[in-house]
Amino acid sequence: MAAPGARSSLPLLLCLLLAAALRCPAPAAARFACNATAPRASTCQALISYAPPNGTATHTLASVRALFQLRSHRGLLAANGLPLSTPPTAPAPSPLRVRLPCLCSGGAGATFQRPTYKVRAGDTLDAIARGVFAGLVTFQDIAAANNVSDPNKVAVGQQLWIPVPCSCDPVGGEPVVHFTYVVPAGSSVASIAQEFGSTEENILAVNKMTDAKGLVAGQVLDVPLRACGSTISNTAIDRNLLVPNGSYILTANNCVNCACSSSTWMLDCQPTQGLSSSFCPTAKCGDMFLGNTSSTSSCETRTCSYAGYTNSTSFAILANITTSNVCTAGLSPMAQPAHSSAFRLELVWLRWTGLVVSLHVVLLCLGYLRQD
Numbered sequence: 001m002a003a004p005g006a007r008s009s010l011p012l013l014l015c016l017l018l019a020a021a022l023r024c025p026a027p028a029a030a031r032f033a034c035n036a037t038a039p040r041a042s043t044c045q046a047l048i049s050y051a052p053p054n055g056t057a058t059h060t061l062a063s064v065r066a067l068f069q070l071r072s073h074r075g076l077l078a079a080n081g082l083p084l085s086t087p088p089t090a091p092a093p094s095p096l097r098v099r100l101p102c103l104c105s106g107g108a109g110a111t112f113q114r115p116t117y118k119v120r121a122g123d124t125l126d127a128i129a130r131g132v133f134a135g136l137v138t139f140q141d142i143a144a145a146n147n148v149s150d151p152n153k154v155a156v157g158q159q160l161w162i163p164v165p166c167s168c169d170p171v172g173g174e175p176v177v178h179f180t181y182v183v184p185a186g187s188s189v190a191s192i193a194q195e196f197g198s199t200e201e202n203i204l205a206v207n208k209m210t211d212a213k214g215l216v217a218g219q220v221l222d223v224p225l226r227a228c229g230s231t232i233s234n235t236a237i238d239r240n241l242l243v244p245n246g247s248y249i250l251t252a253n254n255c256v257n258c259a260c261s262s263s264t265w266m267l268d269c270q271p272t273q274g275l276s277s278s279f280c281p282t283a284k285c286g287d288m289f290l291g292n293t294s295s296t297s298s299c300e301t302r303t304c305s306y307a308g309y310t311n312s313t314s315f316a317i318l319a320n321i322t323t324s325n326v327c328t329a330g331l332s333p334m335a336q337p338a339h340s341s342a343f344r345l346e347l348v349w350l351r352w353t354g355l356v357v358s359l360h361v362v363l364l365c366l367g368y369l370r371q372d
Helices: 006-022 061-067 073-079 125-132 139-145 189-196 200-206 341-371
Strands: 043-050 096-105 108-111 116-118 159-161 176-182 220-226 248-251 256-260 267-271 293-295 300-310 316-325
Touching (some): 073 248, 139 159, 176 189, 189 200, 189 220, 200 220, 256 300, 267 300
Parallel strands (some): 043 176
Antiparallel strands (some): 043 096, 096 108, 116 159, 176 220, 248 256, 256 267, 293 300, 300 316
């Protein structure tokens, strides 16, 4: 005969097992493929999406800059498309884009030397990974990068390198900006592709995912962002400049502001406002200044375009005339909706299936409990 209480514990155990079966698996540590080996190709500027966890203190732009050891407040503004007049004390939007140097080594990429974190009293590696850096890394990543044998034992004051995954690899033969993104609950590969102007195919390929249904909340995803083309010379110091839509970058010792235009997918570079002309040399194309445009016909325009900067003998900003046909400028293929109606129907079917299964679990549990 069963012991008293054994029968009543059975439905509870069954409910717990069924509920656990319905839960999504925990995301594994991210490893972004980064196979570039050429000296200049193995390093790049990657973008990191940072969204402070719920319940943490309100972050300002200055506090985020300090957390990631960013060298420039202006650089943080540029990565997020914020006006240069935005003060450091302004609340940081969430999520916030952080531009960090990325280094490829051993087939994988990680942010180079930054950010670092100084351990405080009561910290654990898991709390640092999830509570401070919002799940961009796992405690295993931090332990491996810093040769920590016991993740539960870190010394107060110890300086830890936080190896955020990143990449410098081209996608489909084209240069892109790799965006490190923590998947929020309720997202799908299709919705992420649409939000960031990418494609499902590219996201699945760079993350080595065979099925879009395998995406889980909290997963660290590599989202390839299309970068604007440019007329920068191959001999210029900033010849590898990559800027995605929705942001700009300050180059040529901050003298030039280059924004990515989603209408032409070419960099629109202008002299940075507010800087002394004695520090920033004037860039001209004949009688046209850098960034000036004139129309030669109803469709064709001539622009004095940025061509990079040099420091070989003296600091110089290069520019040349480019022509473009505004009547034939097309939209980015990556900006087109990446999911079909069949895929949307499949998502709806999956949601209804999950709801029905959950309802059956609840009814089954209630039935067992009433029998007791």
